[in-house]
Amino acid sequence: MTSRTSxxxxxxxxxxxxxxxxxxxxxxxxxxxxxxxxxLVIAYAFLTAGRFGGVxxxxxxxxxxxxxxxxxxxxxVSSVVNAGIATAFAFLIGFPAALVITRLSxxxxxxxxxxxxxxxxxxxxxxxxxxxxxxxREGFLSDGLELVGLGPVEFLYTRQAIILGLTYAYIPLMVLxxxxxxxxxxxxxxxxxxxxGAGPWxxxxxxxxxxxxxxxxxxxxxxxxxxLGNFVIPELLGGGNSQMIGNLIRDQFLKxxxxxxxxxxxxxxxxxxxxxxxxxxxxxxxxxxxxx
Amino acid sequence: MMTRALxxxxxxxxxxxxxxxxxxxxxxxxxxSDSPYTWTGFSLQWYPALLQDADIMGGxxxxxxVAVGTTIISVILGTLLAFALERYFPxxxxxxxxxxxxxxxDIMLAxxxxxxxxxxxxxxxxxxVILAHSVFGIAFxxxxxxxxxxxxxxxxxxxxxxxxxxxxxxxxxxxxxGIRPAILAGALLAFTLSLDEFTVAYFTxxxxxxTLPIVIYSSVRFGVTPQVNAxxxxxxxxxxxxxxxxxxxxxxxxxxxxxxx
Amino acid sequence: xxxxxxxxxxxxxxxxxxDVRALDDVSIQIRENEFFALLGPSGCGKTTxxxxxxxxxxxxxxxxxxxxxxxxxIPPEKRAVNLMFQSYALFPHMTVERNVGYGLACERLPRDExxxxxxxxxxTVGLTDKRNALPKTLSGGQRQRVALARAIVKRPRLLxxxxxxxxxxxxxxxxxxxxxxxxxxxxxxxxxxxxxxxDEAMSLADRVAVMDRGVVRQLDTPLDLYRRPRSIFVxxxxxxxxxxxxxxxQGTWIGDSAPGLSVPDTCRDAIALALRPEALTIVPTDDPxxxxxxxxxxxxxxxxxxxxxxxxxxxxxxxxxxxxxLPRRGDPRGLAWDESAPIPLFxx
Numbered sequence: 001m002t003s004r005t006s007x008x009x010x011x012x013x014x015x016x017x018x019x020x021x022x023x024x025x026x027x028x029x030x031x032x033x034x035x036x037x038x039x040l041v042i043a044y045a046f047l048t049a050g051r052f053g054g055v056x057x058x059x060x061x062x063x064x065x066x067x068x069x070x071x072x073x074x075x076x077v078s079s080v081v082n083a084g085i086a087t088a089f090a091f092l093i094g095f096p097a098a099l100v101i102t103r104l105s106x107x108x109x110x111x112x113x114x115x116x117x118x119x120x121x122x123x124x125x126x127x128x129x130x131x132x133x134x135x136x137r138e139g140f141l142s143d144g145l146e147l148v149g150l151g152p153v154e155f156l157y158t159r160q161a162i163i164l165g166l167t168y169a170y171i172p173l174m175v176l177x178x179x180x181x182x183x184x185x186x187x188x189x190x191x192x193x194x195x196x197g198a199g200p201w202x203x204x205x206x207x208x209x210x211x212x213x214x215x216x217x218x219x220x221x222x223x224x225x226x227x228l229g230n231f232v233i234p235e236l237l238g239g240g241n242s243q244m245i246g247n248l249i250r251d252q253f254l255k256x257x258x259x260x261x262x263x264x265x266x267x268x269x270x271x272x273x274x275x276x277x278x279x280x281x282x283x284x285x286x287x288x289x290x291x292x
Numbered sequence: 293m294m295t296r297a298l299x300x301x302x303x304x305x306x307x308x309x310x311x312x313x314x315x316x317x318x319x320x321x322x323x324x325s326d327s328p329y330t331w332t333g334f335s336l337q338w339y340p341a342l343l344q345d346a347d348i349m350g351g352x353x354x355x356x357x358v359a360v361g362t363t364i365i366s367v368i369l370g371t372l373l374a375f376a377l378e379r380y381f382p383x384x385x386x387x388x389x390x391x392x393x394x395x396x397x398d399i400m401l402a403x404x405x406x407x408x409x410x411x412x413x414x415x416x417x418x419x420x421v422i423l424a425h426s427v428f429g430i431a432f433x434x435x436x437x438x439x440x441x442x443x444x445x446x447x448x449x450x451x452x453x454x455x456x457x458x459x460x461x462x463x464x465x466x467x468x469x470g471i472r473p474a475i476l477a478g479a480l481l482a483f484t485l486s487l488d489e490f491t492v493a494y495f496t497x498x499x500x501x502x503t504l505p506i507v508i509y510s511s512v513r514f515g516v517t518p519q520v521n522a523x524x525x526x527x528x529x530x531x532x533x534x535x536x537x538x539x540x541x542x543x544x545x546x547x548x549x550x551x552x553x
Numbered sequence: 554x555x556x557x558x559x560x561x562x563x564x565x566x567x568x569x570x571x572d573v574r575a576l577d578d579v580s581i582q583i584r585e586n587e588f589f590a591l592l593g594p595s596g597c598g599k600t601t602x603x604x605x606x607x608x609x610x611x612x613x614x615x616x617x618x619x620x621x622x623x624x625x626x627i628p629p630e631k632r633a634v635n636l637m638f639q640s641y642a643l644f645p646h647m648t649v650e651r652n653v654g655y656g657l658a659c660e661r662l663p664r665d666e667x668x669x670x671x672x673x674x675x676x677t678v679g680l681t682d683k684r685n686a687l688p689k690t691l692s693g694g695q696r697q698r699v700a701l702a703r704a705i706v707k708r709p710r711l712l713x714x715x716x717x718x719x720x721x722x723x724x725x726x727x728x729x730x731x732x733x734x735x736x737x738x739x740x741x742x743x744x745x746x747x748x749x750x751x752d753e754a755m756s757l758a759d760r761v762a763v764m765d766r767g768v769v770r771q772l773d774t775p776l777d778l779y780r781r782p783r784s785i786f787v788x789x790x791x792x793x794x795x796x797x798x799x800x801x802x803q804g805t806w807i808g809d810s811a812p813g814l815s816v817p818d819t820c821r822d823a824i825a826l827a828l829r830p831e832a833l834t835i836v837p838t839d840d841p842x843x844x845x846x847x848x849x850x851x852x853x854x855x856x857x858x859x860x861x862x863x864x865x866x867x868x869x870x871x872x873x874x875x876x877x878x879l880p881r882r883g884d885p886r887g888l889a890w891d892e893s894a895p896i897p898l899f900x901x
Contacts, residue, residue, distance in 0.1 A: 037404025
């Protein structure tokens, strides 16, 4: 895809010096400040914590096995469940919305997409903070329920509040890739299915879903992974006692100074990321094979 | 008309979900009461109050330094990266590497950078945050500029070379003006990104010199205050304006669509 | 003409998109087992009409009944009408077998019945060996057969075909044309073809409705459309013809060109005359049969025959050449025709 336009320009040839000058600094930067830090995290996961922070020998698998102790395993599982439910909600709200966007006129599509992405580019803390205002016992939602005689209710500091906050924070990232894959879908395929007698649910299950699966998985990846690593939302909306992997990692690095264990937990997140990326890649390969 | 409105319902649900919380914060920032939950009347008092808050002003100063520094590094290196990816060394591997900062969970990068800075003995402060934020910034600028670069008619550059211009002169007089809107949009995005970024800053900033999001975080942990509502409103405004400007200059949505496929 | 049972009754159907009237009071009756064609240039409303019948568009006014039952309140997935899309719209992720069986699976038929009916229809279209192929691996002609099989396996009361041959190479098109005709007889389903290609409509259909800007201009058998077009539009759109505008005055035709032609009384109310090329004979200028005289403008050799353009009194006539010796550009010639040859046209 990238070589298509480049051929013509490269023929005239910017000199090799210029090409190196353009390419080396940025790539060096990303190697030093992204690749090396990542490699450090991976390496630290197999080392032992120093007495006053830092790491030391010997090489060990203790950090990995420690994650499966009941105390931590419980947090890992509930993190995955929370992030999973948030991802599911983001999909349930995001998919129909993306479908609506693809049916707008091109100008409106752009406007609608910008409106979806806009909140994502604003301060994430403030968006989380907004929910404190809404969910608090004295907040709007509770007041509203009180008016109809159902309140006051404390929504804040519950697991539901965490899931809500995660869904809210990352839902724009669900809509974009789904929109992109829906847009590539021939709308006549849906009409064909309908013409052949398929109702809405069957059309979704047999045509829409399989043909947009790569975009859906990408969207789930974009919601699930950052949800897993988030420590602000569990803290602000879940209260002190609901922890997720992100909180554990933060605490290992900034409080208990057990970097190797924190690294091992990060590695776990990375492993989940890699698994989903591989799923996505295999789904895209299949879709390409269909020529869809 | 009725069925048409019905058909767009899912989109309106999404927008309500996205914007109602934001609207509530903005609304409450004009509240006269200092209780964050009860509306007693209209007032602008919390806005000037921000100027009196030393923590917030200090955080703002640090954040602006970080955001400007991040923007400069991101624009220069991100644009160069866009050329490398699009023109000089197109490869799937480099594509993936350049997209990695956008996909990688921010907490991984945060702890990795903390470990790295500690290992090499780099003092935490505004510079360490700038270097960290630029990792994201470069990726975003590269993505935006790249889309524009691929849409650039190569025959213009060939014509310039044909007329005897050196490659450097061609770059300055033909290529750069062609991609200027994308660079501008990328700069706005890198700036907003840095302005609002919390997680990586939290791990790589010096405790003595926190950025504004870190200041907000510490204050929000202890409850809702009317000042924070006012500050939030201003920050939302800055981000909205920056992103809408970026969209106008470079049809940002195209590159966003491109990035995520 | 036999008037079999009416299967589909379209009556007074109108549909506007903004200021554009895509369908303007359209009324058509389609009979059981008929091969019907909706013919017209792009934008004439034929596709909108097709979508109304299939249920993807709702008309602003008018009624559509199938077997006497009001079709409009029935959702597309419940109509006994199937559609073969112009792009075929085959499901790219399903094999030929699953594509064809899709509509039957929607009816929740037992698996072995689906399988036997898919077998049967794949045999009919000659694709049994491609059962497990993905659409991407098929040729254009094979894809079309799959699309056709997918639509007819449902045994609909009515099969709609949207530009069925337009995506095919010229060579395969002829084959498929005959194939469609054969299939229609074999499966005994009423076919409605939408096309902009007059050859396609004329060779396939029992009756053709010619549409223009949302209006049915003429509905007739192909032969009558050709021999007795009522309007300048239809005479021009179907086949080649030379149009002579003017008016009838006591047995002669008064017009800009060819003044004083004697014409029969049937042309009394005509606003123009059409002359088909095969009704014209090119003769030497001194031939007493010549009604007009002029010179040859261009000669088109077509293999089995040749056509010549002849300019006389500012009008360019198109005529079939029957001589073995072709005239050359600039040769003076005359044109002769029978008195009954001019076709009177009564509308624009």
